[in-house]
Amino acid sequence: MSKGLGPVAVIAIIVVAALCIEGTILSNLIFRMENVRRAIREARIIEAINKMEFVKRALLISLDFSFYQASYDICGNGGFYQKDCNPYWRIYDAVYFPEFRENLKMKILEYLNNYANSLNQEVKVPSYDKIEFEKKAMTNLENAILCSYYRCSEPEKMKEIPECSEIYGTERYCNLDAESFPVEFYGKDRIEKSTLSSKMNLDCIMVEGISKQYSSFFDYFIDFLRTLQSYANLIVKMIVNLGKVELSYIIADKGAVVKYGQQENCWVLPSFDSLELAGEMIQIFTYKETFKLGIDPLSVVITVKTTFIKNSPPNLIDVNVSSSQLLTLEESDMKLTEIPSMKRRYFTQLFKMFSEAKSRFYDEDSIYNAIISAIDSLPSECKSISIASCSPIDANAKEILNQRCPNILESLENRIKDEISKLNSIVDKIEIIVEIEDVKTDSEGSCRTDFRTSPECCPPDSEDEECPLYVVVCNYNYYGAAKVLVRIKDNSEEYPVYDANEGTTDFRKNELRFYVLSGNKNLIEIPTDNCQS
């Protein structure tokens, strides 16, 4: 009979085995707990990053809304910052031009900080304390494009645009067969090179949108640049996140313009070669369905030499805002911080509106000129009246005027109104409306009596050959003054803004409004509540 294992040995084996099992289970549990802990932490980090992204996105849109609202408010108040006053740009000889750029900056910061306060919840959003404008002008871009086009196709037409010779000199022909012919825009005062693809280290980016009929290549190009340059990073994110979504494309029948790129779900434009190319691109955009357009940044060879023309207002503005503090998301075991600086580019007619207004109502006094024109147009027989009488005349200038030129002041008033209404005009997409609020006219006459003699004044039975003739000569000066409300409306865009008078938020056009009081005599009372502080 074999001895076998003793009970102690059996128990020892069981204990060892149990310990092994326990060790395995425990180590697995520990690993599992650690993995779960890490996974939860990772999830929280991702969630926190997303929260931060939401706030950053909200802040960018806040800047947009703040810019729109500040532009609307500043324009509505004639460029002045303070409210509850009448924005006069001119009161007779005194002129007041607002520091609208500074006022606009202050307003933008004010509204942006209101948004920042509202967003200051889980993520701590600091107040913004610094804002800068970087102005850019692209006013003669269209000409530059036309020059580029004419140079290749209709060289003779280049003569129609004076800038063409400055841009291209005597070289008027180009090789249409060249594979890569960059569109170049040359500036007079400053040459700035920027390649659109310089910051995009990606195989493909996408521009998404609804098809739209552009009225000109210029409109399209501005839109394109704005979209591409402002939102490139966001577009990239969109592709990443929508990577698995099946995207539908419209195949352009102009296959030569757009070719299907190597990247999946991406159209590739080889480059902008000329206006011909652009012209065909416009046809792509006329499709009524949604389109998606991809651009290969490596092959886009647009070299933009931004054009600055002397005295021309910029229509692109880069708004940079920054804060001395950080965006912060703080939780029990983590802290995320981010620099809250933002930069947005806006295509705006704001500076053009102010520039037009300034040249017409500040540098020059169009209302005064209109009044003088109206006075000049009065009939000369009402400016100087001669009355000859054989009997003495009561030389009352006013009565004489009333007799000879009845209602002359009403006539002058109407003439002034007509002249002022001629100031209404449309420059590009900027509409200038002059609303007359008050017109006052006056005249001042003085008469002198000359004594002459005339046989006709002698009574029939008179023996005298010459009898006294009373000649009264009255000269009149006319005066006019007008108070007008100038409205300069930007018809190119509508923005979602709040109007305090209507008490609603809606899409509205920007409208610069200010008063002008002018004339050749102070006939209208000088206002005391103008905004000039």
Next chain:
Amino acid sequence: MASRNIKKGITGLEAIIITGIIGGGTLLGMVMIPFILRVHLLVLVTSLYEYNNAQLSLLTLLSLQNKTTLYQNISTHILMNKPQNTEFIKEKMDLISDCYKLYTLSKDLASKIPEGCDLRYKAEALIVLPYNPSKLVERIMLEIG
């Protein structure tokens, strides 16, 4: 006899059987526990991925744009109730999911809930509204299946 045998201990065969059972159980435990753990982690990772996807979907949605951003379309629609924006929002939402509901506390913005759609994942964010004196931000919720 029997009591004597017990006192002497178990036989070698019995010991082998017992050791086999215990060893087998141990090996089984060593194999099964990581397997169970793997399944658990897979579920966890999947749910984490899907959860993040809901949040990312909302982030993506708010980043979509053409001339104006979809963000602005949504926020102007919330404040100004522009019905023409609804189709645009819905069109973009269809790109993101086949089963969704986008809403604020006071307004349904877009929804597509086909049969069998389970709106499991939810994300929310603060969205800014066009400037007005009363309310500048609104909480927006996205539920996707």
